[in-house]
Amino acid sequence: xxxxxxxxxxxxxxxxxxxxxxxxxxxxxxxxxxxxxxxxxxxxxxxxxxxxxxxxxxxxxxxxxxxxxxxxxxxxxxxxxxxxxxxxxxxxxxxxxxxxxxxxxxxxxxxxxxxxxxxxxxxxxxxxxxxxxxxxxxxxxxxxxxxxxxxxxxxxxxxxxxxxxxxxxxxxxxxxxxxxxxxxxxxxxxxxxxxxxxxxxxxxxxxxxxxxxxxxxxxxxxxxxxxxxxxxxxxxxxxxxxxxxxxxxxxxxxxxxxxxxxxxxxxxxxxxxxxxxxxxxxxxxxxxxxxxxxxxxxxxxxxxxxxxxxxxxxxxxxxxxxxxxxxxxxxxxxxxxxxxxxxxxxxxxxxxxxxxxxxxxxxxxxxxxxxxxxxxxxxxxxxxxxxxxxxxxxxxxxxxxxxxxxxxxxxxxxx
Amino acid sequence: xxxxxxxxxxxxxxxxxxxxxxxxxxxxxxxxxxxxxxxxxxxxxxxxxxxxxxxxxxxxxxxxxxxxxxxxxxxxxxxxxxxxxxxxxxxxxxxxxxxxxxxxxxxxxxxxxxxxxxxxxxxxxxxxxxxxxxxxxxxxxxxxxxxxxxxxxxxxxxxxxxxxxxxxxxxxxxxxxxxxxxxxxxxxxxxxxxxxxxxxxxxxxxxxxxxxxxxxxxxxxxxxxxxxxxxxxxxxxxxxxxxxxxxxxxxxxxxxxxxxxxxxxxxxxxxxxxxxxxxxxxxxxxxxxxxxxxxxxxxxxxxxxxxxxxxxxxxxxxxxxxxxxxxxxxxxxxxxxxxxxxxxxxxxxxxxxxxxxxxxxxxxxxxxxxxxxxxxxxxxxxxxxxxxxxxxxxxxxxxxxxxxxxxxxxxxxxxx
Numbered sequence: 145x146x147x148x149x150x151x152x153x154x155x156x157x158x159x160x161x162x163x164x165x166x167x168x169x170x171x172x173x174x175x176x177x178x179x180x181x182x183x184x185x186x187x188x189x190x191x192x193x194x195x196x197x198x199x200x201x202x203x204x205x206x207x208x209x210x211x212x213x214x215x216x217x218x219x220x221x222x223x224x225x226x227x228x229x230x231x232x233x234x235x236x237x238x239x240x241x242x243x244x245x246x247x248x249x250x251x252x253x254x255x256x257x258x259x260x261x262x263x264x265x266x267x268x269x270x271x272x273x274x275x276x277x278x279x280x281x282x283x284x285x286x287x288x289x290x291x292x293x294x295x296x297x298x299x300x301x302x303x304x305x306x307x308x309x310x311x312x313x314x315x316x317x318x319x320x321x322x323x324x325x326x327x328x329x330x331x332x333x334x335x336x337x338x339x340x341x342x343x344x345x346x347x348x349x350x351x352x353x354x355x356x357x358x359x360x361x362x363x364x365x366x367x368x369x370x371x372x373x374x375x376x377x378x379x380x381x382x383x384x385x386x387x388x389x390x391x392x393x394x395x396x397x398x399x400x401x402x403x404x405x406x407x408x409x410x411x412x413x414x415x416x417x418x419x420x421x422x423x424x425x426x427x428x429x430x431x432x433x434x435x436x437x438x439x440x441x442x443x444x445x446x447x448x449x450x451x452x453x454x455x456x457x458x459x460x461x462x463x464x465x466x467x468x469x470x471x472x473x474x475x476x477x478x479x480x481x482x483x484x485x486x487x488x489x490x491x492x493x494x495x496x497x498x499x500x501x502x503x504x505x506x507x508x509x510x511x512x513x514x515x516x517x518x519x520x521x522x523x524x525x526x527x528x529x530x531x532x533x534x535x536x537x538x539x540x541x542x543x544x545x546x547x548x549x550x551x552x553x554x555x556x557x558x559x
Numbered sequence: 560x561x562x563x564x565x566x567x568x569x570x571x572x573x574x575x576x577x578x579x580x581x582x583x584x585x586x587x588x589x590x591x592x593x594x595x596x597x598x599x600x601x602x603x604x605x606x607x608x609x610x611x612x613x614x615x616x617x618x619x620x621x622x623x624x625x626x627x628x629x630x631x632x633x634x635x636x637x638x639x640x641x642x643x644x645x646x647x648x649x650x651x652x653x654x655x656x657x658x659x660x661x662x663x664x665x666x667x668x669x670x671x672x673x674x675x676x677x678x679x680x681x682x683x684x685x686x687x688x689x690x691x692x693x694x695x696x697x698x699x700x701x702x703x704x705x706x707x708x709x710x711x712x713x714x715x716x717x718x719x720x721x722x723x724x725x726x727x728x729x730x731x732x733x734x735x736x737x738x739x740x741x742x743x744x745x746x747x748x749x750x751x752x753x754x755x756x757x758x759x760x761x762x763x764x765x766x767x768x769x770x771x772x773x774x775x776x777x778x779x780x781x782x783x784x785x786x787x788x789x790x791x792x793x794x795x796x797x798x799x800x801x802x803x804x805x806x807x808x809x810x811x812x813x814x815x816x817x818x819x820x821x822x823x824x825x826x827x828x829x830x831x832x833x834x835x836x837x838x839x840x841x842x843x844x845x846x847x848x849x850x851x852x853x854x855x856x857x858x859x860x861x862x863x864x865x866x867x868x869x870x871x872x873x874x875x876x877x878x879x880x881x882x883x884x885x886x887x888x889x890x891x892x893x894x895x896x897x898x899x900x901x902x903x904x905x906x907x908x909x910x911x912x913x914x915x916x917x918x919x920x921x922x923x924x925x926x927x928x929x930x931x932x933x934x935x936x937x938x939x940x941x942x943x944x945x946x947x948x949x950x951x952x953x954x955x956x957x958x959x960x961x962x963x964x965x966x967x968x969x970x971x972x973x974x975x
Contacts, residue, residue, distance in 0.1 A: 259674075
């Protein structure tokens, strides 16, 4: 892979950094990758950002080298080697660390003398909690205080879908209001990076930490640390995921440290803190399918909305919310739309059944149990799809699984 | 738990801060913990270092709170919650994290106006590699370029080692660390603490408190430090283990003034050793051995598992047959065959697996075969240790009801 022609373009109020990404081994067409700052500030023309942006895709698609125009941070070089090992241990496959070939060698960048932090805001529960915990933990005059928020408005997947445009507009509105009330300048970023990385599935499982880390690097020279909110927590269990406390910091450099924060906070704690806060009450936005013209920010019917509503309800905060319908029904949960298997419905919903019971809503708890059971059945069915699935089902039903056992014995013998 | 009665005294260029640890739930006697700091940034140690050192022992022993005189950083509070959750999940310890109750509230300490980085140095492979890499990769005026080597003094297991052993190990360790620090142009800084006694068994320390204790020493080392690096003892090549010092654990014990970094997981120990072998000053001071007292001036005994492993690594990774800080003589298959099995929590294959193919590649099939025998012997020992029968029952009874007192007594009878 080659990353070249790194250049600055743009118009008034929209500064863009672009680079041409050319594949050498994967047989994919060249890609003009861009990051645009829509908020008046200027992105750093930092080759490290482009390297971070393409790395996971290059690793997955078997590129043998990444030649970059400019100098690369040696801390990042070592971090990427570790990231390759982490992803390889999680997902296997032929992930070999590509050789890094920067035209100007390996050279460490400097953090700004007056450091300060930035955090990513999406409008959702995790990032709002990050604002309340990490952001409010230090007084504004503290050198390590959060001084800036970053919002990614477009990411390059399905760019013409009106649904996504509506989602983007609403989340931007929510984030702008949140940042303004917190007194944080907001950097608004648009990129086509997700178009390079591939599917939403690989984004979720492998690369979304690096996606945000690349954008963080564009703020080099202005902040020394950028924090991303953890989506998973230790108590519910950490598992391989594209943004992970082991993986994300590896995409930092000697100029910008990238921090994955919040793994020690349960979702129910986040819901209580966010739901009880002014920004949470007025601006919490989680919706995947907002309804145009709906005065409420969130539809209250999609999976993410319903999940957040139950969490707020358990925390005693749903009735005060200005962005969600103020109650949840068991029927809504029973008819919860399906989600792709990698999104792990049970991870988020299973702990909520007991919470709903504690909150005096056994009807919701029963509905959650029913919905999860239906989900488990659906996943089992999905795993058995196609002609191999048909054979497995026939084997189980008529031969008691003997064919599968025989095949395994043969395979063991061959090894 | 209460941490109270803070007091400070200075003498001979060292600043000692003490506090009394009072257990509220665990049936353990009150204990005075000290941090004794010498070096360019040495000042009175604040409550954060004490809380960082005591938090995991308190969590493990079922303390419901840590009430502390003074203020505590809110970032450290949140980090302790995350670290406890992780360690609890790894070691199946379901108890709640102790609530941190600082009398002075949660107040973030202010970092120094200029960033100043330090490394916790032991003279061993991992920290020496980090010093080498830091010097190689970062210009000396970079904020993350190490300025200080912080040596952790009195850091020895068993914690009740004889004064002779303690003095000998200290002397060898400090000689090595200061020589490497001088060669790298690092200022010397030393933190001595008895906080290891809070988790006195080596196994508990390695599994639970290794990282938090090192981070506490980093916080204690001085208010001028802003970045402290802990060197990874495990790596992604062999796989990370649920361990007290870990990339997911150590950074949690930083504060708003001092960031704690865990570095080196991408490089295997063999690779680190090979890199160090090309740095003559480090090779001339390398110190990996906790045995002692040793005869003469030698830094390493040359015969314990860690010494032999390092000698084999230097041989197959860098072609060094007689490394200078080990007793004269070449490592052989017989040297490997003489290694006694490791007991308890250490996994022989973890450390030796990568050396067998490297030995073969270096044309030393005899060593590769001996490594194979060593791993097989260890596995047989592990099976024996877990065994049924009266010996297994006795071992289990000893561990469960006597806290391993019989095992320790048996070990104490062995010559060191």
